[in-house]
Amino acid sequence: MALRVYNTLSGSKEEFVPITPGKVGMYVCGVTVYDNCHIGHARANVVFDMIFRYLKASGYDVTYVRNYTDIDDKIINRANRDGVAYNEISERFIKEFDIDMARLMLQLPTHQPKATEHIGEIIALVEKLIEKGYAYQSDSDVFFRVDKFATYLKLSKRNLEDMQAGARIDVDERKEHPMDFALWKGAKPGEPYWESPWGNGRPGWHIECSAMSMKYLGETFDIHGGGKDLIFPHHENEIAQTEAATGKPFVKYWLHNGFVNINAEKMSKSLGNFFTIKEVLDRYDAEVLRFFLLSAHYRSPIDFSDQNLNEADQGIERIYKALAGIDERLAAGCPGAAAGEETAELEEKLGTLAARFAEAMDDDFNTALALGHLFDLVRSVNKALPMAGKELLERVKAEVAGIAKVLGVCDTVPAEFLKRMQERKSSALDISVAEIESLIEERAAARKAKDFKRSDEIRDLLLSKNIQILDSAQGTTWKAK
RNA sequence: GGCGGCGUGGCCAAGUGGUAAGGCAAAGGACUGCAAAUCCUUUAUUCCCCGGUUCAAAUCCGGGCGCCGCCUCCA
Numbered sequence: 001m002a003l004r005v006y007n008t009l010s011g012s013k014e015e016f017v018p019i020t021p022g023k024v025g026m027y028v029c030g031v032t033v034y035d036n037c038h039i040g041h042a043r044a045n046v047v048f049d050m051i052f053r054y055l056k057a058s059g060y061d062v063t064y065v066r067n068y069t070d071i072d073d074k075i076i077n078r079a080n081r082d083g084v085a086y087n088e089i090s091e092r093f094i095k096e097f098d099i100d101m102a103r104l105m106l107q108l109p110t111h112q113p114k115a116t117e118h119i120g121e122i123i124a125l126v127e128k129l130i131e132k133g134y135a136y137q138s139d140s141d142v143f144f145r146v147d148k149f150a151t152y153l154k155l156s157k158r159n160l161e162d163m164q165a166g167a168r169i170d171v172d173e174r175k176e177h178p179m180d181f182a183l184w185k186g187a188k189p190g191e192p193y194w195e196s197p198w199g200n201g202r203p204g205w206h207i208e209c210s211a212m213s214m215k216y217l218g219e220t221f222d223i224h225g226g227g228k229d230l231i232f233p234h235h236e237n238e239i240a241q242t243e244a245a246t247g248k249p250f251v252k253y254w255l256h257n258g259f260v261n262i263n264a265e266k267m268s269k270s271l272g273n274f275f276t277i278k279e280v281l282d283r284y285d286a287e288v289l290r291f292f293l294l295s296a297h298y299r300s301p302i303d304f305s306d307q308n309l310n311e312a313d314q315g316i317e318r319i320y321k322a323l324a325g326i327d328e329r330l331a332a333g334c335p336g337a338a339a340g341e342e343t344a345e346l347e348e349k350l351g352t353l354a355a356r357f358a359e360a361m362d363d364d365f366n367t368a369l370a371l372g373h374l375f376d377l378v379r380s381v382n383k384a385l386p387m388a389g390k391e392l393l394e395r396v397k398a399e400v401a402g403i404a405k406v407l408g409v410c411d412t413v414p415a416e417f418l419k420r421m422q423e424r425k426s427s428a429l430d431i432s433v434a435e436i437e438s439l440i441e442e443r444a445a446a447r448k449a450k451d452f453k454r455s456d457e458i459r460d461l462l463l464s465k466n467i468q469i470l471d472s473a474q475g476t477t478w479k480a481k
Numbered sequence: 482g483g484c485g486g487c488g489u490g491g492c493c494a495a496g497u498g499g500u501a502a503g504g505c506a507a508a509g510g511a512c513u514g515c516a517a518a519u520c521c522u523u524u525a526u527u528c529c530c531c532g533g534u535u536c537a538a539a540u541c542c543g544g545g546c547g548c549c550g551c552c553u554c555c556a
Binding site for chain 1 (some may be wrong): 516
């Protein structure tokens with residue numbers, strides 16, 4: 001039972017063998033901080049958070065680095081538009097990013113470096129590339145010489161000729177080859193800049209990741225991740241720069257997550273069909289969103305829609321209801337505990353859960369299958385609950401907690417989660433709690449008087465307002481649907 | 482045009498050679514004054530289509546159709 005991961009570089013699943021036994025170095029491309037993040041960013045970050053958690057749970061000592069790209073054309077454009085300094089924009093959206101990630105229950109990476117705090121390392125790397133003949137200055141820009149790097153495009157598996165045939169970009173006369181890319185960009189008047197041997201300027205987009213990943217993880221490290229859209233050009237260029245400079249392999253395993261789609265089309269800024277994390281969290285619980293994102297394999301596209309989010313909501317509530325049932329029974333002292341067919345089934349499911357979970361996760365982080373196993377357990381729990389004893393229920397809780405910690409879902413106290421969902425749904429009702437409760441009292445009186453016509457009228461009236469009546473031996477409660 | 486991916490029940494989604502997980506939804510039953518929740522049962526002889534390989538294919542090979550992504554910044 002060993003972890004296998006899909007490596008974009010080889011195009012196949014490979015056994016995960018870290019460079020240094022017991023340790024993992026992982027770098028994930030963060031965001032360019034020029035605006036609020038959308039659900040696509042949420043997916044990438046949740047996915048790699050899950051991977052980070054699972055590697056740790058598997059016993060690895062993980063160094064996880066996720067950068068902030070805090071200097072870039074988009075940041076400058078936004079700053080000009082808003083009439084503020086570039087760093088006002090970057091600092092603001094770093095804060096917003098941190099808030100969003102915290103709401104999505106992400107664990108903090110080991111390091112979160114910023115490009116602007118590594119200008120020295122970037123300049124040194126560019127100088128080394130010039131020295132080795134892999135880069136050249138042209139005006140106040142520095143470009144990477146792609147045809148000098150023999151294995152260029154090995155990650156995206158293309159060739160230079162085809163790329164140029166399909167190229168839609170204007171040819172820059174200052175480049176030796178149309179595909180050469182910028183390592184350093186000279187500053188135009190009014191732009192932010194740092195001093196360099198090539199004049200005042202700023203780093204190109206790709207070089208920062210090479211400089212920062214090497215600084216924190218060494219010249220060769222285990223895992224580099226990001227969205228599929230970064231394969232070309234970003235990751236391809238990172239490989240070229242870094243391997244040209246060091247002469248060593250850059251990264252052992254390249255992992256890429258699939259897109260979030262809207263109506264089967266990629267969510268993106270340019271298409272304008274995106275939802276920000278903040279917008280979505282106004283309408284859905286963060287844990288529901290996380291659950292939704294983990295309900296498909298991380299490499300598959302996932303379709304964002306109200307229906308799919310509502311299904312995720314129903315699904316996670318099913319799990320929490322079972323867990324809440326366990327807590328209630330434990331609090332009541334497990335009356336009438338007895339072994340039977342049902343508890344035997346639960347024992348059996350429980351005994352294999354950890355192994356089935358590990359097997360799913362070891363197969364390229366198959367969270368969809370892992371969640372399936374959790375639902376499987378839930379069914380057995382519900383069945384056995386009326387007769388289950390304390391020891392068995394405590395074990396269920398412990399096993400589920402272990403899984404919840406890795407996935408970052410179902411990790412809340414069940415009663416609190418369900419209450420939170422109720423509050424969220426209740427706040428959307430167009431009827432006050434006082435009105436609901438008075439109607440319920442009236443219904444109780446009608447029921448007592450066997451006036452079922454009236455009691456049913458009240459129930460249907462409430463139902464029409466999305467309120468479900470729940471009768472039990474302890475009395476009547478209600479919930480928002 | 483080049484490269485890559487996908488097509489599994491009403492919907493979502495696992496499953497890469499051994500005879501279709503799981504969730505949502507729906508229907509019937511138990512429970513209930515009636516409901517809801519929960520439990521039980523049912524819902525793909527079949528995995529886009531057509532060929533082929535094999536004792537055996539959703540899974541491999543060939544062809545076709547459809548959808549998507551990358552090739553420009555993008556998670």
